[in-house]
Amino acid sequence: MKKIKCFKVFVFFVIGLLSLTFVTHLESNVAIGATNTDSAYVNTVTDLEKTDLLGGVSLYEQKMNSLLNGDSAKIFQEHFVQWVDLENYDNGVKLVTWTKQNADSWNAATTKICAQDWEAHHPGWIVVAGVNGDFFQNSGKITWEPTNNFMADGDMYRADYVGGHRKVIGISDNNEIIVGDPEISDLYLQLMSSEGEVVEQFPIASYNETPKETGINLYTKDMIESHDLTGYTVYVGKYTMCRISNGTNETVFVKGSIETSRPGTVDEKPRQIREVTTEDGGTKQEITREFYLATKDSSYEQKLQNGTLVRCQHNYEGNWSNVTQSVGFIHQMLVDGKSQFQKSTDSFIYTDHPRTFIGFKADGTPVLMVVDGRGKTAAEKNYGVSLFEGAEIMKLAGCVDAYNLDGGGSSTLIVRNNEGGFDVVNRPSDGSERSTGNAIFLVMRDPAVESKLGK
Numbered sequence: 001m002k003k004i005k006c007f008k009v010f011v012f013f014v015i016g017l018l019s020l021t022f023v024t025h026l027e028s029n030v031a032i033g034a035t036n037t038d039s040a041y042v043n044t045v046t047d048l049e050k051t052d053l054l055g056g057v058s059l060y061e062q063k064m065n066s067l068l069n070g071d072s073a074k075i076f077q078e079h080f081v082q083w084v085d086l087e088n089y090d091n092g093v094k095l096v097t098w099t100k101q102n103a104d105s106w107n108a109a110t111t112k113i114c115a116q117d118w119e120a121h122h123p124g125w126i127v128v129a130g131v132n133g134d135f136f137q138n139s140g141k142i143t144w145e146p147t148n149n150f151m152a153d154g155d156m157y158r159a160d161y162v163g164g165h166r167k168v169i170g171i172s173d174n175n176e177i178i179v180g181d182p183e184i185s186d187l188y189l190q191l192m193s194s195e196g197e198v199v200e201q202f203p204i205a206s207y208n209e210t211p212k213e214t215g216i217n218l219y220t221k222d223m224i225e226s227h228d229l230t231g232y233t234v235y236v237g238k239y240t241m242c243r244i245s246n247g248t249n250e251t252v253f254v255k256g257s258i259e260t261s262r263p264g265t266v267d268e269k270p271r272q273i274r275e276v277t278t279e280d281g282g283t284k285q286e287i288t289r290e291f292y293l294a295t296k297d298s299s300y301e302q303k304l305q306n307g308t309l310v311r312c313q314h315n316y317e318g319n320w321s322n323v324t325q326s327v328g329f330i331h332q333m334l335v336d337g338k339s340q341f342q343k344s345t346d347s348f349i350y351t352d353h354p355r356t357f358i359g360f361k362a363d364g365t366p367v368l369m370v371v372d373g374r375g376k377t378a379a380e381k382n383y384g385v386s387l388f389e390g391a392e393i394m395k396l397a398g399c400v401d402a403y404n405l406d407g408g409g410s411s412t413l414i415v416r417n418n419e420g421g422f423d424v425v426n427r428p429s430d431g432s433e434r435s436t437g438n439a440i441f442l443v444m445r446d447p448a449v450e451s452k453l454g455k
Helices: 002-027 111-120 387-396 447-452
Strands: 042-044 049-052 057-067 076-086 094-098 125-132 150-152 155-158 168-172 177-180 184-192 198-207 216-219 233-244 252-263 273-277 283-287 290-295 309-316 323-328 332-335 355-360 366-371 401-404 413-416 422-424 439-445
Touching: 042 387, 057 125, 057 387, 076 413, 094 111, 094 150, 094 168, 094 323, 111 125, 111 413, 111 422, 111 439, 125 355, 125 366, 155 233, 155 252, 155 309, 184 216, 252 290, 332 387, 355 387, 366 387, 366 413, 366 439, 387 401, 439 447
Parallel strands: 198 216
Antiparallel strands: 042 057, 049 057, 057 076, 076 366, 094 439, 125 413, 125 439, 150 155, 150 323, 168 177, 168 323, 184 198, 184 309, 216 290, 233 252, 233 290, 252 309, 273 283, 332 401, 355 366, 355 401, 413 422
């Protein structure tokens, strides 16, 4: 009898020990106890690594864990977190957007290639760091087009915007930020200087439609049917960039120069290819990339002479009139220092994805962050975050406002290395960099060029 009694006591002891172990494990995975950060939902797992880059930009890398969706019924999960921030704008660093240049159509490129392309189009400037940008059309009807309003260097590639929780971040040349639904004008013809400044602009009366009797009419490669332009003067341009949005309004952007002018005919449609005679008497096809400006107003004869640089686009206006760079986002998850979407029931918001964020500190300086996820093995412990968790982590990085950019396999953070190339800092979940529609960079004048100039 004594042996049986002792056995029962032992069994109860084991059960109690297992229960205590279970509770201890549970408490280490829910927001019951204290964390080692200022957030009740985030712990640091490894020491913070800091690398100083150029221009007062710094790179930070750290393994963290966070409570899934901020829900105490969930568990803490680990992920690699990396971000760059800027001490101040004193060193001439600018925040810019970019898309890899292509004359004829929307284009996708990796963040590294996009950075190289930005530098190729901005001699004397360098990219210090950057992340992928807005969501883009890479499923269904694949066009690679950003899915929201987008401007780079004052060029309004896509005037269409979505609204609702899909708003836009606008950036001026002096790094001032505006966020919300942009104010956008009607379509304009702009006469440009060689430095890229607008000299004069005029409203465009129609686009790829039956021409209006007054004003100026625009025709691009995307027009479906030809038009009768008899009685109009047709200014034939060659574009260096032409974009048609697949959004609701199908907005247009054209940039190029006037090549010639002539009287209009009954059956007009811009040509993209023409057949020309070669020196040996044969023929070959030549890419023309035509667009037409048609008008009955003779005053344009002096304005649209051969070689004149022109741009046809919608403009920002009102409070947005100083914006020269912009990018769209889906959801602001940190508002005036308060994290949003705790215990969200929206799967887009609560799912633990790799994420890309942009945020701003109280002084307006930016933070660009990527949280990795979708680890290849359980041992890697690299899960990703919900938007609430991302907001808590961005707050720890010093932000008061933060916004969700394209994530998943698109999430990429690059930094400039000592050889003048770029390193991908994070662990893209596709296993390699994904080509995306646009990107956001911290840029500055090349110190090597400044040194040579003695400045």
